[in-house]
Amino acid sequence: MASDYTAFFLLQDPNVRLVLAGTILIGIIAAITGCFTFLRKRALAGDAISHSVLPGVCLAFLFYGEKNPLVLMSGAIASGLLSLVLMEAVTRARLARPDTAIALMLSVFFGAGIVLLTAIQHQGNAAQAGLDKFLLGKAASITREDLQLIGLSACIIVGLIAVFFRGFYLISFDEDFAFSIGFRVKFLQFLLSVITVWTIAIGIQSTGVVLMAALLVTPALSARMWTDSVVRMVFIAGFFGALSGYVGAFISYTAPALPTGPWIVVSATLLAGISLAFAPGKGLVSRWAVHQKNRRKSTDENILKLFYQLIEKSGGAQHGLLEEDLINQRSFNLQTLRTGLKRLIRKGLVVQLAGVYSLSEAGMSAATRVVRLHRLWELYLQRYLHLEPDHVHDDAEAIEHVITPEIEQMLAEELGYPDKDPHQTNIPPETL
Amino acid sequence: MIIQAKNQAIEAHNLTVIYNKKPVLWNIDFTLPLGEITGIMGPNGAGKSTLIKAILGLVALDSGYARVFDKKLDEVRDKVAYIPQRQSIDWDFPATVRDVVTMGRFQSKGLFKRMGNEDRRIIDEALSQVGMSSYAGRQISQLSGGQQQRVFLARALAQQAELYLLDEPFAGVDASTEQSIMDLLVRMKRAGKTVVVVHHDLQTARHYFDWLVLLNTSLVASGPSEQVFTDELLRSTYSGKLTVLSRVGDQLRDRNFPVRENGK
Ligand SMILES: Nc1ncnc2c1ncn2[C@@H]1O[C@H](COP(=O)(O)OP(=O)(O)OP(=O)(O)O)[C@@H](O)[C@H]1O
Ligand SMILES: [Mg+2]
Numbered sequence: 001m002a003s004d005y006t007a008f009f010l011l012q013d014p015n016v017r018l019v020l021a022g023t024i025l026i027g028i029i030a031a032i033t034g035c036f037t038f039l040r041k042r043a044l045a046g047d048a049i050s051h052s053v054l055p056g057v058c059l060a061f062l063f064y065g066e067k068n069p070l071v072l073m074s075g076a077i078a079s080g081l082l083s084l085v086l087m088e089a090v091t092r093a094r095l096a097r098p099d100t101a102i103a104l105m106l107s108v109f110f111g112a113g114i115v116l117l118t119a120i121q122h123q124g125n126a127a128q129a130g131l132d133k134f135l136l137g138k139a140a141s142i143t144r145e146d147l148q149l150i151g152l153s154a155c156i157i158v159g160l161i162a163v164f165f166r167g168f169y170l171i172s173f174d175e176d177f178a179f180s181i182g183f184r185v186k187f188l189q190f191l192l193s194v195i196t197v198w199t200i201a202i203g204i205q206s207t208g209v210v211l212m213a214a215l216l217v218t219p220a221l222s223a224r225m226w227t228d229s230v231v232r233m234v235f236i237a238g239f240f241g242a243l244s245g246y247v248g249a250f251i252s253y254t255a256p257a258l259p260t261g262p263w264i265v266v267s268a269t270l271l272a273g274i275s276l277a278f279a280p281g282k283g284l285v286s287r288w289a290v291h292q293k294n295r296r297k298s299t300d301e302n303i304l305k306l307f308y309q310l311i312e313k314s315g316g317a318q319h320g321l322l323e324e325d326l327i328n329q330r331s332f333n334l335q336t337l338r339t340g341l342k343r344l345i346r347k348g349l350v351v352q353l354a355g356v357y358s359l360s361e362a363g364m365s366a367a368t369r370v371v372r373l374h375r376l377w378e379l380y381l382q383r384y385l386h387l388e389p390d391h392v393h394d395d396a397e398a399i400e401h402v403i404t405p406e407i408e409q410m411l412a413e414e415l416g417y418p419d420k421d422p423h424q425t426n427i428p429p430e431t432l
Numbered sequence: 433m434i435i436q437a438k439n440q441a442i443e444a445h446n447l448t449v450i451y452n453k454k455p456v457l458w459n460i461d462f463t464l465p466l467g468e469i470t471g472i473m474g475p476n477g478a479g480k481s482t483l484i485k486a487i488l489g490l491v492a493l494d495s496g497y498a499r500v501f502d503k504k505l506d507e508v509r510d511k512v513a514y515i516p517q518r519q520s521i522d523w524d525f526p527a528t529v530r531d532v533v534t535m536g537r538f539q540s541k542g543l544f545k546r547m548g549n550e551d552r553r554i555i556d557e558a559l560s561q562v563g564m565s566s567y568a569g570r571q572i573s574q575l576s577g578g579q580q581q582r583v584f585l586a587r588a589l590a591q592q593a594e595l596y597l598l599d600e601p602f603a604g605v606d607a608s609t610e611q612s613i614m615d616l617l618v619r620m621k622r623a624g625k626t627v628v629v630v631h632h633d634l635q636t637a638r639h640y641f642d643w644l645v646l647l648n649t650s651l652v653a654s655g656p657s658e659q660v661f662t663d664e665l666l667r668s669t670y671s672g673k674l675t676v677l678s679r680v681g682d683q684l685r686d687r688n689f690p691v692r693e694n695g696k
Pocket of ligand 1: 451452456474476477478479480481482517575592
């Protein structure tokens with residue numbers, strides 16, 4: 001087994017190179033084409049089309065009598081396009097809504113494909129061996145001839161997308177506008193459909209008709225998490241597609257009995273999961289981190305404010321405070337308070353001597369600023385939103401933590417540099 | 433009341449549009465003046481958006497035709513800019529403000545030609561005219577309604593067209609943005625452009641527009657604002673009088689009648 005792995009990674013076996021090149025190419029073009037499927041919100045139609053290529057593959061085999069890659073691919077493209085045309089016709093004639101039309105074509109074509117496949121298997125034709133691989137895919141079955149066809153198709157497809165990129169981009173965003181400036185929208189749509197069906201047709205060997213749609217759309221979804229630009233999205237999706245293909249080939253080599261499609265799709269899904277979790281900005285972790293950071297900031301500022309208020313209340317007499325003093329004042333949970341105090345000590349805003357906490361000079365000016373913002377904001381709410389003085393406190397609680405120095409400046413100016421808040425307590429002057 | 437414009441930017445002749453067996457526009461026949469600001473008004477579902485789309489050839493006509501600058505639309509497409517109604521746009525699409533305005537240059541560049549310095553200059557200019565320069569790198573999903581509207585206006589400006597068709601540019605826009613958009617439209621008019629605006633607010637309509645079209649499936653009025661803006665005409669546009677037509681439409685659809693006895 002271990003030697004299997006090394007043989008795979010060192011690419012010694014020419015067959016490994018062949019299969020790997022095939023799956024990676026398929027992963028890349030599926031992902032690139034899939035970006036447009038994704039942006040045009042045609043994922044379901046993509047799924048229907050990929051199921052619909054099966055009867056075409058079977059019929060092509062029945063007529064030709066053996067497994068010629070070009071013949072099978074042509075059959076696949078023909079039946080994929082046919083399903084697409086029928087889908088549109090049914091919708092246009094208002095016989096069914098778009099979603100119904102999609103589901104209808106998927107089941108009719110896939111059903112027919114399964115019937116044909118069963119019939120072929122009962123025929124006992126020796127050449128049919130392996131036709132059922134088109135259901136769930138088998139990367140290891142990629143031959144040299146297959147690879148040539150995949151390579152050629154990939155070149156043409158990528159070339160077409162590069163050349164017509166602007167058109168595909170615009171019809172994905174705003175078809176009416178594209179038409180209004182004289183782009184040939186119908187032609188571009190048709191070309192994109194042919195490219196999509198073609199991509200599916202060459203992809204089913206490694207991925208299978210059942211799961212091909214996932215290989216189209218999942219990398220696009222992942223890529224969308226990492227970027228807000230269509231161009232970058234296409235490249236990132238291509239990279240994810242390639243990775244998924246790589247994993248598929250690896251599985252197919254080390255565990256020949258397993259179909260590859262599910263593995264390719266599982267790895268694509270894993271990448272999507274990683275993207276949803278870790279993408280900067282939009283990812284869950286990054287959003288969670290921002291949330292945590294905000295919470296820490298509010299805790300810290302609330303503690304500082306408490307110091308200020310207690311000092312103010314005692315008329316400046318009391319400087320050192322005990323944990324109890326702080327906890328009694330406010331509904332802090334003890335744990336939160338302790339970690340908050342530790343953080344403030346680390347930042348040099350609070351000093352602790354024998355269990356007595358007091359503000360450092362920097363801490364005092366930070367505390368003053370928070371209190372100032374809180375009271376300014378309360379005043380603003382009262383003056384401009386006409387809230388009662390006893391209602392403004394809670395609103396000010398949340399906002400004081402997000403006010404930047406620029407907004408502070410605007411606030412003070414707008415309010416005419418006031419020195420009393422709605423509760424008639426002093427608003428401390430700006431600190432330097 | 434249907435008054436013909438002297439210098440015509442748009443001429444619609446006998447336009448009929450039928451969706452799903454129900455007439456949405458019925459025999460529309462009007463001319464719109466060159467170099468002026470025209471308002472198109474009518475209740476929801478009156479067919480205003482459809483009328484704009486019909487002029488642009490975006491929907492199939494069941495009868496009639498529209499001409500722009502006395503030519504077939506296809507011959508003058510490069511002189512026409514269109515801003516669709518806001519809800520027809522996918523705001524989650526990965527595009528920045530600048531990307532959208534850049535689309536305004538696609539017309540003169542076609543499918544293949546690269547953007548040049550001149551294009552970039554026009555794009556910058558368009559952005560600054562609508563006051564969105566500082567938002568150039570912002571995702572379109574992170575804009576307010578008024579900002580979104582201005583981005584699309586900038587895209588239209590970047591097209592450097594002669595005729596601008598705007599579908600509800602003031603929807604969801606605050607009063608000061610509305611005013612600044614209106615100022616821009618007036619400046620465009622002074623520069624000799626023709627502007628057609630779908631509008632909803634009766635209060636402002638009279639002094640915004642030189643010419644008014646009142647529409648409710650069929651054409652109620654078309655003419656200079658001061659002549660068209662009368663209680664009587666407005667009432668017949670917005671009151672239920674025309675529901676008869678819509679009932680007939682429902683009947684046609686339900687009983688599967690052809691709308692015209694001999695097809696086109
Ligand atoms: N693609 C469509 N298919 C079927 N019916 C449609 C379609 N688009 C619009 N309609 C119908 O045509 C009629 C006119 O629609 P249109 O959008 O032109 O109205 P509108 O005057 O622009 O309304 P609004 O003020 O709401 O924008 C409506 O009854 C609408 O339901
Ligand atoms: Mg409309």
